[in-house]
Amino acid sequence: MNDGHDYLLHFVQKVRLFAGLPEAAQHRVAFAAVTCQYRHDERIYGPGDRTGLFIVHRGLVKVYRLTESGNEQLIRLMSPGDFLGETALLADTTTDHFAVALQPSELCVIDRARFTGLLGQHPSVAVQMLQTVSGRLGTAEEMVSALSGKPVGQRLAQQLLLLADEAGGGVFWLPTTKKELASYLGTTAETLSRRLGALQKAGVIRLGPRRQVEILDPEALGRVASA
Numbered sequence: 001m002n003d004g005h006d007y008l009l010h011f012v013q014k015v016r017l018f019a020g021l022p023e024a025a026q027h028r029v030a031f032a033a034v035t036c037q038y039r040h041d042e043r044i045y046g047p048g049d050r051t052g053l054f055i056v057h058r059g060l061v062k063v064y065r066l067t068e069s070g071n072e073q074l075i076r077l078m079s080p081g082d083f084l085g086e087t088a089l090l091a092d093t094t095t096d097h098f099a100v101a102l103q104p105s106e107l108c109v110i111d112r113a114r115f116t117g118l119l120g121q122h123p124s125v126a127v128q129m130l131q132t133v134s135g136r137l138g139t140a141e142e143m144v145s146a147l148s149g150k151p152v153g154q155r156l157a158q159q160l161l162l163l164a165d166e167a168g169g170g171v172f173w174l175p176t177t178k179k180e181l182a183s184y185l186g187t188t189a190e191t192l193s194r195r196l197g198a199l200q201k202a203g204v205i206r207l208g209p210r211r212q213v214e215i216l217d218p219e220a221l222g223r224v225a226s227a
Contacts, residue, residue: 008033011057011108015081017128025122032114038101046098051085052111059105060175065097074184077102077175079166086129089115102175152187156195157225159185160205164215174211199224 008030012018018029035057038044044061045051054061061078075097078084088095089112110118119126159181163172174181182192199205204221206214215221 005030008035008108011055015055015083017055017083017125020124020128021122025118029110029118032118033108033110036107036109038105038107040101040103042101044099044101044107045085045095047096048094049088050094050112051088052109053083053089053115054085054099055083055108055110056080057106057108059107060102061105061107062100062102062176062180063097064100064180072180072183074176074180083129090129152185152191153195153198153224154227155185155187156192157199157221160213160215161218161221161225163213164218170215170218172213174213177211 005027009026012026012029012033018026021029033055038059044054056078058080061082061084063075063078063084064072065075067073078099084099085095087093092112163174164170166172176184178192178196179189182189185192196205196207199221200207202220204215204217204224206216208214
């Protein structure tokens with residue numbers, strides 16, 4: 001084994017999608033994968049591209065579509081361990097959205113032919129993938145429900161608590177610009193800034209440099225989120 005293979009194998013074993021495979025199969029996945037580096041704001045793929053499976057190893061990836069008016073509509077943010085490109089891959093079609101690195105990122109890529117061969121040998125990977133995609137659909141449905149029935153302040157509070165939970169503490173950095181976060185929450189950047197300012201004035205959060213957020217009163221933020 002070379003160092004490159006060992007590096008990929010270590011990553012493959014940590015990804016939930018492949019964690020349940022026998023070690024021999026994990027080695028095959030590692031042999032099939034290549035690593036790709038992306039700069040900040042570099043496009044990974046876009047509409048019309050035929051993709052393989054992309055797995056985030058390091059960094060953060062934004063997945064979005066363009067609306068009819070030309071504005072970005074954020075679909076989701078992909079962090080280490082997440083995968084993308086699966087819809088076009090499984091349906092054998094081209095993609096209908098964009099994927100862009102929000103920060104310097106490293107992704108492992110398995111091309112279409114090798115991945116479909118892997119699915120044939122190990123159906124459990126397909127089952128795990130479907131479970132993950134199903135979970136994403138459930139989250140999307142919850143977001144649609146939230147956009148139609150909850151006020152902006154409540155949606156924002158819920159998102160801040162989610163980001164804090166993902167960061168493992170009360171201090172974190174917004175992974176997107178305020179404009180992108182506002183689009184995701186179904187509001188405007190101006191309204192989002194006012195809501196953040198109101199939370200800071202009330203002593204619930206503290207806004208720091210470079211989009212840093214510190215939750216000072218999680219109980220109060222929780223009350224806003226559940227109001």
